[in-house]
Amino acid sequence: MLTLLTCHQKFTVSTLFFMTRPGPITAPPYHHGDLRNALVEAAVELARQGGPGAIVLREAARRVGVSATAAYRHFGSLPELVEAVAGECLAALARSMEAELADYAPTGIPAQDAVAAMRAVGRGYVHFATEEPGLFATAFSGVKEHANPVGASGLSAWGLLERALDGLVDAGVMAAADRTAAATMAWAVVHGLSELFLGPLQEVPAAERAGVIDATLDLVGRGLFVRN
Amino acid sequence: MLTLLTCHQKFTVSTLFFMTRPGPITAPPYHHGDLRNALVEAAVELARQGGPGAIVLREAARRVGVSATAAYRHFGSLPELVEAVAGECLAALARSMEAELADYAPTGIPAQDAVAAMRAVGRGYVHFATEEPGLFATAFSGVKEHANPVGASGLSAWGLLERALDGLVDAGVMAAADRTAAATMAWAVVHGLSELFLGPLQEVPAAERAGVIDATLDLVGRGLFVRN
DNA sequence: TGTACATCAGTGAACGCGCGTTCACTGATGTAC
DNA sequence: TGTACATCAGTGAACGCGCGTTCACTGATGTAC
Numbered sequence: 001m002l003t004l005l006t007c008h009q010k011f012t013v014s015t016l017f018f019m020t021r022p023g024p025i026t027a028p029p030y031h032h033g034d035l036r037n038a039l040v041e042a043a044v045e046l047a048r049q050g051g052p053g054a055i056v057l058r059e060a061a062r063r064v065g066v067s068a069t070a071a072y073r074h075f076g077s078l079p080e081l082v083e084a085v086a087g088e089c090l091a092a093l094a095r096s097m098e099a100e101l102a103d104y105a106p107t108g109i110p111a112q113d114a115v116a117a118m119r120a121v122g123r124g125y126v127h128f129a130t131e132e133p134g135l136f137a138t139a140f141s142g143v144k145e146h147a148n149p150v151g152a153s154g155l156s157a158w159g160l161l162e163r164a165l166d167g168l169v170d171a172g173v174m175a176a177a178d179r180t181a182a183a184t185m186a187w188a189v190v191h192g193l194s195e196l197f198l199g200p201l202q203e204v205p206a207a208e209r210a211g212v213i214d215a216t217l218d219l220v221g222r223g224l225f226v227r228n
Numbered sequence: 229m230l231t232l233l234t235c236h237q238k239f240t241v242s243t244l245f246f247m248t249r250p251g252p253i254t255a256p257p258y259h260h261g262d263l264r265n266a267l268v269e270a271a272v273e274l275a276r277q278g279g280p281g282a283i284v285l286r287e288a289a290r291r292v293g294v295s296a297t298a299a300y301r302h303f304g305s306l307p308e309l310v311e312a313v314a315g316e317c318l319a320a321l322a323r324s325m326e327a328e329l330a331d332y333a334p335t336g337i338p339a340q341d342a343v344a345a346m347r348a349v350g351r352g353y354v355h356f357a358t359e360e361p362g363l364f365a366t367a368f369s370g371v372k373e374h375a376n377p378v379g380a381s382g383l384s385a386w387g388l389l390e391r392a393l394d395g396l397v398d399a400g401v402m403a404a405a406d407r408t409a410a411a412t413m414a415w416a417v418v419h420g421l422s423e424l425f426l427g428p429l430q431e432v433p434a435a436e437r438a439g440v441i442d443a444t445l446d447l448v449g450r451g452l453f454v455r456n
Numbered sequence: 457t458g459t460a461c462a463t464c465a466g467t468g469a470a471c472g473c474g475c476g477t478t479c480a481c482t483g484a485t486g487t488a489c
Numbered sequence: 490t491g492t493a494c495a496t497c498a499g500t501g502a503a504c505g506c507g508c509g510t511t512c513a514c515t516g517a518t519g520t521a522c
Contacts, residue, residue: 031465031517053281058508067467068509074465078509140427158428181443184424185417188444192420193412199368200386201412215409216416223451259484259498286475295500296476302498306476 036074038064043085048134052141055082082141087149089139092132094151097124097160114171115225118164119217122190125157126213129194130206136194161187173225182224189220264302266292271313276362280369283310310369315377317367320360322379325352325388342399343453346392347445350418353385354441357422358434364422389415401453410452417448 032038042060057078061068075081100120106113129136148156155163165183168174174182193216197209204212260266270288285306289296303309328348334341357364376384383391393411396402402410421444425437432440 029517035465056508057510069468069511070466072510140423142427178447181440181447184421184429184440185444185447188417188420188424189413190416190420191423192416192418195368195419195423196412196416199370212409212412216413219406219409219413219451221451223447223449227455257484263498284475285477297478297501298499300477 032064032066032070035064035066035070038066039071039074039081040084040088043081044088044135047085047089047138048132051134051137052082052086054134055085055138057081082138086138086140086142089132089135090157091149091151092135093125093128093139094149094153094155094157094160096128096131097121097157098151098153100124100127101160110171111173114164114167114173115221117167118186118221119214121160121164122186122217122220123213125190126194126197126209130197130209133198136198158187168224175226178224185223186220189216260292260294260298263292263294263298267294267299267302267309268312268316271309272316272363275313275317275366276360279362279365280310280314282362283313283366285309310366314366314368314370317360317363318385319377319379320363321353321356321367322377322381322383322385322388324356324359325349325385326379326381328352328355329388338399339401342392342395342401343449345395346414346449347442349388349392350414350445350448351441353418354422354425354437358425358437361426364426386415396452403454406452413451414448417444 039060042063043055045063046054046056046059055078057071057075058068060081061071071081075084097120100123101117104113104116104120106116148158150156151160153160161183165174165179165186168182169176169179193213197204201212267288270291271283271285273291274282274284274287283306285299285303286296288309289299299309303312325348328351329345332341332344332348334344376386378384379388381388389411393402393407393414396410397404397407421441425432429440
């Protein structure tokens with residue numbers, strides 16, 4: 001039993017229940033109870049450290065404390081597991097954007113708040129990439145884009161961007177005619193900046209990153225916002 | 229011999245010489261003569277089809293018609309071969325930008341030509357990504373960025389961007405104060421747009437891509453260029 | 457309330473695969489005298 | 490100009506590795522009667 005504990009056994013509710021049960025120490029329950037989620041969780045951890053290529057079905061099963069074969073009760077094949085992980089990563093990206101959004105206290109001045117929201121969304125995107133490079137890479141590793149996983153607000157990363165752009169138009173900061181192109185451009189900038197920080201610009205110290213992000217978003221704003 | 233021809237044998241100068249030699253058919257020369265380049269070429273072909281992960285040392289050797297071990301005369305390990313391929317890919321990216329640049333006939337009006345050059349550089353970047361997704365992915369797969377491989381003009385992809393930005397400042401189209409931020413922003417936009425076309429935006433038909441690129445570059449220009 | 461049985465969720469041994477890399481070697485080349 | 494020999498560029502067999510996946514199986518669960 002001790003061996004089981006020291007290996008990568010995950011403690012689900014049912015496992016804990018079993019462990020606190022009185023009486024002689026017996027084997028863990030035959031049925032895990034939440035194996036699918038446990039496998040995804042373990043696989044997310046692998047992706048966090050090494051990106052999508054580091055997701056290894058056998059290792060995920062090992063960490064959960066289950067035979068490799070058991071995974072095939074819940075996923076038809078490895079790609080299905082990877083897809084599930086990618087979904088989690090996209091949801092985490094959305095949550096990172098929401099967190100940055102929540103950090104801003106609205107002033108009540110529509111134009112100012114709309115611009116601040118747009119910037120927050122962009123910062124949240126890039127922050128997620130630099131803080132969780134493995135998950136960021138995994139999020140965009142899917143072969144085909146399916147339904148977009150969602151954060152706490154019920155919006156996907158893309159949805160949050162859209163809402164921020166709508167806010168700019170509503171506040172009269174951005175011309176409605178520019179909305180479509182602005183969406184592509186804004187997404188491209190934050191996505192590109194993310195990738196550059198992880199690649200060619202990885203020498204930029206973390207402390208300087210915020211300044212680079214701000215300066216870039218300034219230029220974006222200048223192109224997007226109505227001149228007055 | 230016929231078997232040799234139908235398998236993935238590369239024909240270098242020395243091989244051709246050997247083949248056109250009169251007399252009975254003998255074995256190919258023991259020394260390849262240009263094995264390092266031949267291996268990189270074969271590996272580039274693998275990367276073209278499947279990205280950096282598709283670069284397989286044994287397969288590259290197989291295609292050149294040489295034992296896998298022979299590769300170790302020229303590369304210490306697989307990563308070294310991958311790095312060499314990445315260099316080729318970065319050079320090809322620069323060449324793609326140069327090609328787009330060469331397509332534009334200067335008018336002699338400095339401001340107009342500077343803007344056109346900037347746009348051409350951006351288009352060349354994104355075109356390369358969409359036309360050679362495998363090579364594009366490989367170009368940016370390097371662990372650390374080293375000396376930047378160079379196109380026909382002697383400038384790297386990054387160098388070509390820099391030159392275009394200098395041109396904008398010289399022509400009075402862009403404020404010198406914006407140059408630093410403009411470089412990051414412009415690079416981020418074209419890199420991000422490239423990645424999006426290969427991922428979330430891959431459903432956009434190829435015919436519409438040029439329009440999206442143009443609209444995006446329009447917005448970039450609006451942010452960058454001096455208002456008058 | 458008890459029991460038979462279909463169904464579900466696990467097990468563990470095994471398979472084939474192709475990879476990167478090492479080893480001891482051999483054939484070709486070029487240079488010193 | 491010829492020859493000995495160090496060096497360079499190949500060969501082919503072999504190794505260990507860890508993977509995804511299949512197989513025949515067994516233990517647990519829940520439902521019909």
